[in-house]
Amino acid sequence: MIEQKFKPKTRSFLAEAQAFSAGQSTPRHFLEYSLEIASDIEADLHAFVFLDADGARRQADASSKRWREGRQLSPVDGLPVGIKDVIETIDMPTGMGSPLFTDWRSDRDAACVYALREAGAVIVGKTVTTEFAATEPGPTRNPWDLERTPGGSSSGSAAAVGAGILSAALGTQVIGSVIRPAGYCGCVGFKPTIGALNRGGSHDYMSQSCLGVIGASLEDTWQVAHEIVQRCGGDPGAPALDGPDRLPSPLQPASLALIETAGWADASEEAKSRLEQLLERLTGAGVRIRRRTSLSLLDEVEQAIIGSLRLSQIINAWESRWPLNTYAQRDKEKLSQAMQRRLTEAEAMTLTDYKAALEKRALIRILYSRLATDCEACITLSAPGVAPRGIASTGNPVFAVPASMLGVPALSLPLLEEQGMPLGVQLIGFAGQEAKLMSIAAWLRDLN
Amino acid sequence: MIEQKFKPKTRSFLAEAQAFSAGQSTPRHFLEYSLEIASDIEADLHAFVFLDADGARRQADASSKRWREGRQLSPVDGLPVGIKDVIETIDMPTGMGSPLFTDWRSDRDAACVYALREAGAVIVGKTVTTEFAATEPGPTRNPWDLERTPGGSSSGSAAAVGAGILSAALGTQVIGSVIRPAGYCGCVGFKPTIGALNRGGSHDYMSQSCLGVIGASLEDTWQVAHEIVQRCGGDPGAPALDGPDRLPSPLQPASLALIETAGWADASEEAKSRLEQLLERLTGAGVRIRRRTSLSLLDEVEQAIIGSLRLSQIINAWESRWPLNTYAQRDKEKLSQAMQRRLTEAEAMTLTDYKAALEKRALIRILYSRLATDCEACITLSAPGVAPRGIASTGNPVFAVPASMLGVPALSLPLLEEQGMPLGVQLIGFAGQEAKLMSIAAWLRDLN
Numbered sequence: 001m002i003e004q005k006f007k008p009k010t011r012s013f014l015a016e017a018q019a020f021s022a023g024q025s026t027p028r029h030f031l032e033y034s035l036e037i038a039s040d041i042e043a044d045l046h047a048f049v050f051l052d053a054d055g056a057r058r059q060a061d062a063s064s065k066r067w068r069e070g071r072q073l074s075p076v077d078g079l080p081v082g083i084k085d086v087i088e089t090i091d092m093p094t095g096m097g098s099p100l101f102t103d104w105r106s107d108r109d110a111a112c113v114y115a116l117r118e119a120g121a122v123i124v125g126k127t128v129t130t131e132f133a134a135t136e137p138g139p140t141r142n143p144w145d146l147e148r149t150p151g152g153s154s155s156g157s158a159a160a161v162g163a164g165i166l167s168a169a170l171g172t173q174v175i176g177s178v179i180r181p182a183g184y185c186g187c188v189g190f191k192p193t194i195g196a197l198n199r200g201g202s203h204d205y206m207s208q209s210c211l212g213v214i215g216a217s218l219e220d221t222w223q224v225a226h227e228i229v230q231r232c233g234g235d236p237g238a239p240a241l242d243g244p245d246r247l248p249s250p251l252q253p254a255s256l257a258l259i260e261t262a263g264w265a266d267a268s269e270e271a272k273s274r275l276e277q278l279l280e281r282l283t284g285a286g287v288r289i290r291r292r293t294s295l296s297l298l299d300e301v302e303q304a305i306i307g308s309l310r311l312s313q314i315i316n317a318w319e320s321r322w323p324l325n326t327y328a329q330r331d332k333e334k335l336s337q338a339m340q341r342r343l344t345e346a347e348a349m350t351l352t353d354y355k356a357a358l359e360k361r362a363l364i365r366i367l368y369s370r371l372a373t374d375c376e377a378c379i380t381l382s383a384p385g386v387a388p389r390g391i392a393s394t395g396n397p398v399f400a401v402p403a404s405m406l407g408v409p410a411l412s413l414p415l416l417e418e419q420g421m422p423l424g425v426q427l428i429g430f431a432g433q434e435a436k437l438m439s440i441a442a443w444l445r446d447l448n
Numbered sequence: 449m450i451e452q453k454f455k456p457k458t459r460s461f462l463a464e465a466q467a468f469s470a471g472q473s474t475p476r477h478f479l480e481y482s483l484e485i486a487s488d489i490e491a492d493l494h495a496f497v498f499l500d501a502d503g504a505r506r507q508a509d510a511s512s513k514r515w516r517e518g519r520q521l522s523p524v525d526g527l528p529v530g531i532k533d534v535i536e537t538i539d540m541p542t543g544m545g546s547p548l549f550t551d552w553r554s555d556r557d558a559a560c561v562y563a564l565r566e567a568g569a570v571i572v573g574k575t576v577t578t579e580f581a582a583t584e585p586g587p588t589r590n591p592w593d594l595e596r597t598p599g600g601s602s603s604g605s606a607a608a609v610g611a612g613i614l615s616a617a618l619g620t621q622v623i624g625s626v627i628r629p630a631g632y633c634g635c636v637g638f639k640p641t642i643g644a645l646n647r648g649g650s651h652d653y654m655s656q657s658c659l660g661v662i663g664a665s666l667e668d669t670w671q672v673a674h675e676i677v678q679r680c681g682g683d684p685g686a687p688a689l690d691g692p693d694r695l696p697s698p699l700q701p702a703s704l705a706l707i708e709t710a711g712w713a714d715a716s717e718e719a720k721s722r723l724e725q726l727l728e729r730l731t732g733a734g735v736r737i738r739r740r741t742s743l744s745l746l747d748e749v750e751q752a753i754i755g756s757l758r759l760s761q762i763i764n765a766w767e768s769r770w771p772l773n774t775y776a777q778r779d780k781e782k783l784s785q786a787m788q789r790r791l792t793e794a795e796a797m798t799l800t801d802y803k804a805a806l807e808k809r810a811l812i813r814i815l816y817s818r819l820a821t822d823c824e825a826c827i828t829l830s831a832p833g834v835a836p837r838g839i840a841s842t843g844n845p846v847f848a849v850p851a852s853m854l855g856v857p858a859l860s861l862p863l864l865e866e867q868g869m870p871l872g873v874q875l876i877g878f879a880g881q882e883a884k885l886m887s888i889a890a891w892l893r894d895l896n
Contacts, residue, residue, distance in 0.1 A: 090774060236654050237654075322646065326556040350678075
């Protein structure tokens with residue numbers, strides 16, 4: 001049993017930025033506290049596979065100079081950021097959470113990493129990922145309780161932001177890899193619409209894969225995503241993340257739809273009851289909460305998304321037939337049993353099977369999009385409860401997978417608690433409407 | 449001046465396959481003649497950056513054994529194929545036509561390469577590409593006249609198929625990189641709908657980029673594309689190439705639209721006159737040829753596509769901001785002047801500029817799709833004339849770029865000649881209708 005000496009607290013960089021302009025603090029000063037936390041707990045936390053403290057100090061010094069001279073490159077100039085280890089970096093290895101990629105270097109930055117450098121962000125290190133951003137867990141622990149999982153696959157990103165080491169970290173989600181760990185670690189988690197942030201140079205090539213941001217606050221999260229998209233856009237040809245230069249203003253929604261998902265049956269009574277209490281407060285504030293019992297379209301959507309996890313697994317299997325087949329060609333023993341099973345499933349599939357799954361997904365997406373006439377967003381949990389004990393599994397993705405399958409934006413907000421652990425509330429929006437989702441989230445946070 | 453001792457002739461593998469079944473020939477025998485041609489002319493032709501004769505012989509022997517035992521893996525089992533050197537191979541370097549990637553090995557096969565291996569094809573080697581499949585030419589020469597360019601960027605693929613060394617080779621097209629070299633070298637060139645063939649593991653990530661096949665015959669071309677797609681699909685989430693297990697049957701079209709494109713002004717009088725003679729024969733056979741002078745929608749389309757090249761350059765510039773920026777970060781001097789200019793253009797652009805270009809493209813695509821009510825396909829030249837003299841430029845892509853910008857399938861057919869050089873005829877279809885385009889092409893070939 002590891003002793004929990006540490007009470008985590010996220011650290012918003014943007015909340016401190018006024019002090020940089022006023023000369024009362026510097027990004028270097030901000031970073032030093034990050035490194036202090038890291039030196040206290042990283043040996044137990046294992047959020048990083050690579051942490052370049054000296055490099056980060058040099059970047060932070062350059063940033064401090066820019067702020068002093070009023071030449072900062074963007075609002076995130078100096079923000080300490082971590083890069084999920086499936087995303088390429090020119091100056092650090094990219095290990096993919098796989099022994100096939102130990103010490104592998106691509107000698108280039110991914111699009112999002114290069115964009116962050118252009119914006120002046122301080123690249124602190126590479127954060128632990130499960131194997132190829134899938135299920136095989138890494139060594140990372142939850143900063144709120146070291147006996148618990150941080151969630152996955154963006155395990156290290158969520159743990160480091162939750163612990164206050166980083167103000168933001170990049171994650172990727174194809175099933176539930178941003179929303180779930182953000183919820184477990186008390187961070188904001190943001191998975192935009194599919195394609196909204198450029199995936200170039202990142203090992204997430206599936207049709208549901210999405211680059212996302214885990215942040216200390218809504219402001220930090222939005223700003224990091226915004227600065228990335230301004231510099232490298234979305235995926236080639238796809239509509240890029242759209243929205244204002246700063247976090248969209250709070251907006252009270254007229255109505256939100258409670259979605260239960262297949263997770264309702266698995267969710268703890270405490271978690272459901274905390275969510276219901278929040279919904280009561282929303283109702284009190286004048287928000288109409290739509291429920292499946294009184295809105296037949298919502299009930300139809302619930303029935304359609306109940307198989308989201310299995311449908312996603314089928315689609316992901318075919319879509320990872322390659323490169324898993326060529327990795328097996330190299331050294332099958334270096335793939336986990338879970339990955340070998342996925343490959344076996346993929347190799348038993350035909351193109352026709354895959355097309356049928358895509359068609360099914362397309363129809364569910366259309367059905368869901370019709371909900372936009374009844375509510376401004378959906379609300380639910382980020383996970384069935386707080387982070388489970390143990391690190392042999394990264395937890396149940398059942399609440400996060402519908403937004404992945406639907407390809408729509410989702411946010412995990414650290415609004416609730418249970419057993420002294422954070423419990424994430426999830427907002428799910430409609431394709432391309434990230435700014436609106438952020439506005440609703442800002443209002444919800446301020447209400448809390 | 450290099451002496452032209454060689455009269456090239458494409459060699460269809462599928463035309464010989466009956467002999468394999470009958471035990472009258474073997475893939476090894478077929479390959480030996482390939483290697484003989486290569487040893488005669490490759491020193492002048494420079495189609496390959498890497499040619500693995502011993503490895504090819506081993507693969508061909510295994511294939512010969514399978515045919516003998518009636519266990520061939522697919523109709524292309526034993527087909528000698530070349531891989532454009534922007535596409536990754538587990539057993540050969542992938543040089544990208546760039547000094548930044550000299551001797552670079554990815555230690556994996558691209559999706560299409562792995563699929564070809566599963567189908568039993570013999571991977572003979574890597575074929576010369578221009579720098580990053582763009583404009584900076586390689587050393588390859590045209591097999592029909594060594595003083596002329598083979599076209600680009602799939603230079604080596606077209607030259608090797610045109611010379612009869614390979615029955616098919618993979619190419620990529622974002623502007624005119626499959627259609628133009630196929631036309632110049634007397635091959636069939638096939639660029640399907642955007643996304644129809646999986647691009648995983650290939651350095652063509654732009655929204656107009658497309659994996660294509662250059663082949664000795666329509667049969668070889670279709671079969672190679674079909675065997676790839678059955679095993680790795682299209683791009684994740686995109687509609688994959690659809691069609692029958694063998695080349696679609698010939699189909700006489702009721703009407704074809706002649707499109708002039710911005711290239712009409714640049715085209716040689718001889719080339720235009722050869723095309724007009726072909727159109728007369730088509731008319732004689734009962735095909736109605738639509739022209740812009742009598743079909744106002746066609747005239748609208750012509751006006752809309754006249755700026756295809758510039759619009760494509762703008763879109764490609766933004767979309768290659770990354771990775772060119774990180775390549776420059778590594779060593780700017782190793783980028784050609786043309787690539788440095790593209791990066792400079794990209795860095796002067798904003799996301800808003802890019803979105804405007806995408807919107808313009810989307811509108812032109814809608815306009816073009818309406819033509820499907822007036823014709824079954826469009827017909828034009830593959831290039832303004834035969835391959836120009838010299839190898840300092842890969843020629844004018846003006847006729848090929850509209851199909852790239854439109855994202856629709858295109859075929860170059862070696863139906864005409866001029867000055868003893870092949871002159872390609874281009875068919876351009878509608879999104880997702882590759883099988884129909886192949887049927888029309890088969891009919892056209894048989895008419896010829």
